[in-house]
Amino acid sequence: MARLTILGVGPGDPDLITVAGLKALRQARTVAYPVAEPGGEGMAARIAAPWLQPEQQRLPLHFPMTTAAAPCRLAWRCAARQLLQAVAERPPVAMLCEGDVSLYASASYVALQLQTMAPSPLRVSMIPGVTAMAATAAAAHWPLALQSQQLLVAPAPETPTALDALLAKAEVLAVHKVGRRWPWLREALQQRGLLPQALVAERVGWPDQRLIPAAELPPGACSYFSLVLVRQAWPPVLPWDAGDAVAAV
Template sequence: MRPSPAAAVTLVGVGPGAPNLLTLAAVQAIESADVVAYPVARADAEGMAAQIAAPWITAEQRRLPLLFPMVAEAEPRQQAWREAADALAAEAERGLAVVLLCEGDASLFASCSYALLALADRHPSVPVAVIPGITAAAAAAAAASGQGLPWPLALQQEGLLIRPTPETPAELEALLDWAAAQQAVLALLKLGRRWRWVQPQLERRGLLGSSLFAQRVGWPDQLLARADAITADEQPYFSLLLIRQGWPEVLP
């Protein structure tokens, strides 16, 4: 293991699933850390971020699982973020280099972002760094393009909106109208159970053939397909949809 840098907490985006998608900066930060922290949904769970980064975590490094409960109530989540910030700060204040592994990008819909905010509020003197990671939307577009489904995320003056899938058909309808008017591509995350009503809605608008469905991007069992090939059944939580409603006028 390399000598530890100055004591700090570094949030490291480890990408959507494939270990070989980690950046060089991410690998160097993990290899240099004294303590490797990572979120878990249950006390007995390993954590997806830790699984992704496993090739670079050594036996000499101390693992620090941090419980981030997947519950709807605000207070348990807020308490967990405060406790995570306190635990990270305690390690850094002992003179140790700490990394907090974040699935995907460390700043985009990341649970670790709440630990970052709690650190700034409760321990402002602790140095913090953030290393970005590849998002699932970017990885899905790239992987599809390499499988005969060319899918540039955005071209020329197109916009790109990345957000969770709306909760209701009416919200999705309004979002699709807005995106069509703005010439924006939509990347809808956390598709999961919503696909049962999203699929027929896109079919009615003639958008299934121009949309990309992606599931568990970066993992060995990833699925990438045109959305018209996916039946209207409930899908896993880690599913997403890329929707393009038209192309720019100037193309090769």
């Protein structure tokens, strides 16, 4: 095992951790995980809780909920220093990441930071995890992309104009971090005739998971941990006639 492994634990269901991720987690003597507030539990740690062992040392890493450059860079440097110290004192170390390690993940920034700070012998391994959009598509039997369809993954846009720019680039759109943007986003999808072809998911993999056709969700705010899948078109070759495709969403 690498002295430091960064692993995705999936979106919420502990059973969605990969075999490789679980092996690395079980071998770790130190388990690091992100928290939004000092003293907080952290969602990645909650997901992995059934697999953690009492003798493993816990290392919470504080990542504030902000996009401001200065506090983010400070948090990444502090996390990297803490991880390097843990690797020196109690290896191997596993850092947990909700979802996947490379998709909108704090772990990605930490990995980049470590490249500038870590001693050359440090071996870092990154193990991918199940993404929320993949878990959503599987749970809803909603194929993300078929044949040569283009799939675009993006954070929720802030304006209808920005939404149009995204829709112009792909036949299938996966919009993350919807939250408070849902009221106007719902209206924009309705105006464009796409509301019947969209699916909303909240807290995928958690006990209170909700998967609902977008047309059935009123315009109130969604959970921060929500996403919308939008299908603009189906490919020409399907098990049914193209005219019946919309009814199959």
